[in-house]
Structure formats: structure tokens, C-alpha cells
Amino acid sequence: MGSAPSSLIELEEQLSRPTPRVTEVLASLRGDLLLLGVGGKMGLSLARMARRALDAAGSPARVIGVSRFSQGQRAVFEEVGVETVVADLLEPRQVANLPEAGAVIVMAGRKFGSTGDLPLTWAMNAWLPATICQRFPARPCVVFSTGNVYGLCPRASGGSTEQDEPRPVGEYAQSCLARERIYQYFSPRLEIPLAIVRLNYACDLRYGVLVDLAQRVWRGEPVPLEMGWFNTIWQREANERTLLCLGRLTIPPQIVNVTGSETVSVRWACDEFARRWNRTVRYLGHEQETALLSSSARADAWWGPPEVSAPILLDWVACWREAGGVELGKPTHFESRTGDF
Secondary structure, three states: OOOOOOOHHHHHHHHOOOOHHHHHHHHOOOOOEEEEOOOOOOHHHHHHHHHHHHHHHOOOOOEEEEEOOOOOHHHHHHHOOOEEEEOOOOOHHHHHOOOOOOEEEEOOOOOOOHHHOHHHHHHHHHHHHHHHHHHOOOOOEEEEEEHHHHOOEEHHHOOEOOOOOOOOOHHHHHHHHHHHHHHHHHHHHOOOOEEEEEEOOEEOOOOOHHHHHHHHHHHOOOEEOOOOEEOOEEHHHHHHHHHHHHHOOEOOOEEEEEOOOOOEEHHHHHHHHHHHHOOOOOEEOOOOOEEOOEOOHHHHHHHOOOOOOHHHHHHHHHHHHHOOOOOOOOOOOOOOOOOOO
């Protein structure tokens, strides 16, 4: 499990540290690993974990990250041994020119700002998957999705399971369900072994639901309670589970929730931060009986429950903020009950 990271170097090292079982799965990889849309919050640590696991396995496979990349971002990936390709994945010719790969992880998608440009959201989340499938037929593939496709469920239910019928709220979630359906359509037709990862919510101390709540308590800002519960998972373990999905690919695709095992109370988390910092929390509204919650039972049965529990992760987030650790300033907007992001 490790101890709380106390510096950016320690944080990035821990987030990308592979476990022996990740190394074992990647050792069987035939060909290079291609990560599409790697420029987002989770991309660097996931790509670096894959690179470290392949190195530990003595594999010659390359890890190649594809993104439009912000200024200076490519150099950070190259420094840790991840090769980079600059491409706009919405340009079919650029997708056609991507390098060959033994396996593909698709991180490309659009959430934040979705409401402001819904056509772009649908293009990224629902049209792009067809282009990717047609470019990489028969290639093992792991695809990121989101627990938002489930919609809200009763807190007492323990969270939505992979067998539950999706009930997406808002166009963002609807477009994500469309993304899944496209992959489900092409997987048997193009013989693509595939896994769909429904993630919510990863936390790496610089962002995440706990970081959002810590910021509000620290600054004395009111905390809305209508979305009164959530799931969260240490990003290192989200990275691990994503890469382990390369050993769980099926035709048609298998779906797996990647999240924490606990249903975490917003009020409990804020009260813990307030007690630690001797602050008073001002709450807005009251907890509703439903929330966006996912059950991790399938993933836990495959790989065991996450090692980093919610109380431990909360303590790490608090320590990080107390030490003045850098934050990304990218809120999750987990409190939205209307599907607007």
C-alpha cells in the first residue's frame, strides 16, 4: 500500500508503481501498447505504470501515448519512456496513420464542458469509437467509460452493478452509453477482444471528490448535500485494475466497475476535514435517498478489494493540502444530479 506521498515526485512514483500481477499480464502482451487520449488527468500515471511493468518483465514492447498534448506535455511523457504521437483523433486520416499496436487502451472522451458543446461531446464519445474499431480490428482493447451511465440509485442498494440496466441522466451520460454500444456492436463483428471500464471516481491527491470537499472545507465554502454519497478509488489502484483488464478481454465485451468498495458520506468526509482543521462546515440542503453509486463487487471478486480505504485516502488528501501540495483545479462536479457537466 505504501505511505502517504509527501512530494510530487513521491506521488507520481507511487501512482505508477506496478504490482507483480500487472507485470505478469503485460509480459504476455504481443506487440506495442497504444494509449489513445493519454493527455488527460489519468494518462501519465497509467502510461508510466505500463512502461515500468514492461521493463520489469524484460519486454521490448513500446508504450505509445496519443493525444493533441498541451505545451510541454510531450516531454514529460518522453522522460519516463513513453513514446508520443501528436494526433487529433477526430480526424480520420490521422487515426489511419497511427502506429500498429498489440493492444489498445482508449482513454479519449469528453466530459467537462459537455453542456457547452454537445455536438462535440457526442462526436468524441459516440462517433470516435467506430473510427477506432475500424482502425484496430482484432486488437485487444480496454475502453474507459463511466458510472454515469447507470444514473442515480438508492444509497442502501450498495451501488449499481454491471447487470443493471443503464439509466443515463443528461446528454453526457447518454453519449457515454452510446460509446459503449458502438464498442459492443463492433467487438464481435471485427473480432475485438474488449473490456469496458466504468470508472467513478479516481483520486490522486491533486484532484478527486475528496479533494473537492477538502477545498470547500479549507476555504470555508458551503457544501451541497443533495448528492450525499459517493465512491472513490486511489488512482494507483484504478491504474492497476485498468491494466489488469488486458487479461480479462472477451467477445462480446465484459463490463467492470472500477471504484472503491465503500459508500462514502459527504457529511462524514467534510466533518473529518473540519475536525482536523478546527473549522466549521456550512451545509446546503439535505441528503437525497439516491446518488451516483457503483458496486465494485465484480472487480473485488477478480482482484480483491482496494488496499487504500476511504479513511486512509482522506488522511492522505488532508496531509497533501496541509503541506501545500499542488492541485489541478479540475473539480469532478460529482454533486450534479442533472447530468450537466
